[in-house]
Amino acid sequence: MPGILNLAQIDLPVATVLTEQLEEVVVILERQLASDHSAVNALCRHIEQYSGKRLRPLLLLLTGLAVGRPPWDSSELTERHRIVAAVVEMIHLATLVHDDVLDEARIRRKVATLNNLRGNETAVMLGDYLISNAFSLCSSVMDPAINLYLGEVTNTICEGELLQLHHRDDCDIDERTYFQIVRSKTASLIGECCRLGAVLSGADATLCESMRLYGLYLGIAFQIQDDLLDITGDEAVVGKSLGRDLHSGKVTLPLIRYLATAEPQLRVEALGEFTSRNAQKLRLRLVESGAVADARGEATRFVEDAKGRLTSLSPGPARDMLETLAEAVISRRY
C-alpha cells in the first residue's frame, strides 16, 4: 500500500529525497525496536505492517525541507529529523495498537490486529513497549526540549482518548466537545510533527507556529475524513474493520449535525438506530440527509485553513507538496 502520497509516482527531486529519507526512518525505527527476545521481535514485525500512510514522519520531513531554501535537497535534513520522525511514527503505532484494543478491532491495514491474533494482554503490553521505545529513542537526541514537547503531546492524546471514552454513547455530545477530542487525540500530534520539522531546520518561531497550525488543521480534516470513511468507506479499500465508531458508541460529526437539526420524529429514529447499532440504516440516513456531505464540507474548510498557513513559505515544490498532501487527506479512500 503506498503512503498518503504515492511518492513513486511524483516526478520531482523532492519526492525522491522524501522516499530515501523515509527509508532511513524505517531503519531507525526497526533498529530501536530490536529486542534480545525473539518473541518480542515477532510482535514488532507484525505491527510494522500497520505503518502504511507514514503521514506523520512524512510531514515532519517535508516541513523540515519546506522551511529551507532551494533546491530543497537532503542537506536540509539531519539525523535528528530522521530520529524524531521515527519517534512520532512509533507513538502513532502505539496509539493504533491500543485503539484496536479499545475498539475490539479485528483487521488493520488488511492484516489481523494484534489483539485479534494474540489477545488484549499482549496488545496492551506491546503498545506500552512502543511508547516506551519512542521516549527512549527521543531521549537519544539529547535535546530535553523535544522530549518535553512530545511528552506534552502524548499527555494531550491520552486526555483526548479518555474524554472520548467518557462520551461513549453520549448522543448529547456537542460539536465543541467533538472538536476538542479530535484536536487532542489526532491533530495535536500532527501539528507537533510539522512544528518539529521546522524547529529542527532552524526556522524562526513565527514560521514554526504557522507549520504547527498547518498540521493542526490538516489533522482535524484527517480525523473527520477517518470518521466519514468509517461510515461510508469500502472495507476492502480502507483495509480495516469499519463501523467501529458505531460499534464502540462514538458519536461523530455527521450524526452530531443530523441530531442537531432533524425533526423530533426523525431524531428519535436516528437515536434508535444508533442504540441498536443498525449501521446500514444509519449510514443511509446520514448520507441521504446530507449530513455526510455537510461533514465533508467541514473537512474541506479545514484543508483550506491548513493551506492558508503555507503562504509564509518560499514557493516551490516542497510547499506545493504540502498543499497536495493537505488535499490528499480528504480525497483519500483509505
Place this chain on the structure above:
Amino acid sequence: MPGILNLAQIDLPVATVLTEQLEEVVVILERQLASDHSAVNALCRHIEQYSGKRLRPLLLLLTGLAVGRPPWDSSELTERHRIVAAVVEMIHLATLVHDDVLDEARIRRKVATLNNLRGNETAVMLGDYLISNAFSLCSSVMDPAINLYLGEVTNTICEGELLQLHHRDDCDIDERTYFQIVRSKTASLIGECCRLGAVLSGADATLCESMRLYGLYLGIAFQIQDDLLDITGDEAVVGKSLGRDLHSGKVTLPLIRYLATAEPQLRVEALGEFTSRNAQKLRLRLVESGAVADARGEATRFVEDAKGRLTSLSPGPARDMLETLAEAVISRRY
C-alpha cells in the same frame, strides 16, 4: 495503609526527613496529573489510592541520603530527587493499572480496580496517560541522560511483561527464564531508583553501581515475596485479589521448583491442579512439599546479597534503614 516501612513509628531524624520528602513527592505527582478535564482528574484520584508502599520513591530518596554525609539531613536532597521520585512512582502506577487489565484483577489496595469500575478501555488509556506524564515530568528536569536511563528501564519492563505473557501456561518454564522475567519486569526499575538516588546526590560511579545492585537484588526478593503472597497470603491483609498468577497462567518459583523435583505421579497431579486452576489443592501441595519454604529461602538469599552491597556506605541511620528496608521486603504480609 502505612508504606513498606512504617516511618511514623521510627524515631529517627532520617525517618522524619523521608516522611516530609515523600509528602512533597506526592504533591509533585498530583500536580503533574492535574488535567483540564474533570473526568480525567476523577480517574487519577482513584488510582492515587493504589500508591501504598511507595517503595520506589522511598528507595530513591533514601539512597540519595545514604550516599551523603552525616547528619544525612534534607540538604542532601534536591528538587530533582523529588521530581524523579514522582516519575518512578508514576511509572509504577502505570504498570499496576495495566497489570490489572492483564490479570483481570478486581481489587487493588482494598479498592476496586479501574478495569473493574470503568472497563478495560479506560484502564488502558489511563495507564498510557500515566506513562506519558511520567516521561513529560521527567523531561522537565532537562537532563536527557535521566530520560534515556528511565526510557531504557521501561523498555526492559515491557520486554519482561511480554516474555511473561509468552510463557503463560508454560509449565516447562525454567528458573533462568523466571528470573529473567523478574529482573526485567520488577527488579530493573527498583535497581534504577537506587542508582538514580545516588547519581542525583553526586556519588561516584562505583557507589552508584553498588546502589543499583542493592536495588536489583532487593527487587528480585520483592517479586518472589509477591509471588509467595499470591499463593499463601491473606486476601484481607494483602488488599488485592489473590491467586492472580494461577488464574492468569503464570508459573512462579515454588511451582517451578516443585515440578523440577517431584516424582512423576505427583508432577502429573500438580500439572492437573494448575491446568484446572485448583488454587486450594495446589497451595496445599506447594506448602506441604516445602516448595514455598524453598522459594522463601531464595528470597532471603537475595536480601542478603542486597545488604552486602551496602558496605561501601558510611555507617549510620540511612544505611541502617536501607538494611531494614531490604528485610521488610520479605517479612511483609502485603
